[in-house]
Amino acid sequence: MLDVRKDFPILDNCKEAYFDNAATTFKPLPVIDAVSNYYCNYTANAFRGNYKNAEIVSNLLDETRREIAEFINADYEEIIFTSGATDSINKLVNMMQLSKRDCILCSRVEHHSNLLPWMNKAKVEFIDMDQNLKINPNSLKDRLLIGDVNCVTFSDVSNVTGIRQNSKEIISICRSNDVRTFLDxxxxxxxxxVDVKNLDCDYLTFSSHKILGPSGVGILYIKKERQEELKLSIFGGGMVNHIGEKNEYKPAPFCFEAGTPPIEGIIGFKAAVQYLNNLQYKNIQAYENKLFSKIVNEIISLDFITEINPSDDKSIPIFTFRPKNPDIDINFVTKLLSDSYGVALNSGFQCCQPLYSYLKIDGGIRISGYIYNNEKDVLRLKNALLSIESILK
Structure with a gap:
């Protein structure tokens, strides 16, 4: 049993039952303290000076890169700091030098951040899915046999359905066809x-703010064998050893990181990773399985709502539904739940319009739980929904 609520000071002040963790997570004290400590005690730029504070900051960023590399079983030079997953994907797409002749395969459950950058530079095709909205491996094999596919890009878990793809199988199919893979x-x-060596993907990304860390920072993993294929697309300080007739750029990962990095975010990122490591994933999963079971048992039994994609194949506590009443404005529902009942949910398309178009549904209301949610939050949500039953059914 996890007992982490005491680590999150916002829970002393936030009067809502917060169920929008798929959008962003709360921050524990070690993360807050790490960022505050940088601002209060040793503010300086990184890799720009040899005075004491600059060396402290440089060492912390170096330690963070090593910590994150170990966190996902990557090598030091394969971890590139970005401002988040959206930035990572855009940077990668630009460095791949794609054109409209290049075909990119993706799923219909993708977040817009893993769709629009590819659509802007290349030709995007959707892969067929099964009834659980997972990529159909046989359809993928058939499409790859045709040829002309540059990369297959997909999210490990949907931020709408909470269902996990068979990521290792998909990547293995692509590897057998000599096609690159990007995993969000x-x-x-x-x-x-997440283990990049076990998965064997070519590229991967995630954002700090989804895992208890600060906003404005994330990582882009690029497998060493793929780095020389990329063409640098962003230029500035910190990435070059010598400027002359032929510029001499620093080796990876520094050649991919022009300009001042998001220092305080990276330092907080390190604290977030350490916090998760200390909790241990087995404990997180055990707690979330119990929490998700509680959500399903308490919420799915309500006869005036409908889950948008019923499935037993959930992997994280995400549940997205529609009111039975087709005329009710779902944005009004979530506003009412917040203002009158102190429950925070997400309404709309969750940046996944192609999925909702495929399902022929005009948006949904998403519940997404995390390690500091508890049964009291779930019961509060259920009671709030029961209180507005008359407008939902």
């Missing part, structure tokens, strides 16, 4: 272990 683990890595 932004929704999954806060819930279970």
């Amino acid at each position: 683990v932004t929704q999954s890595i806060g819930h279970f272990k």
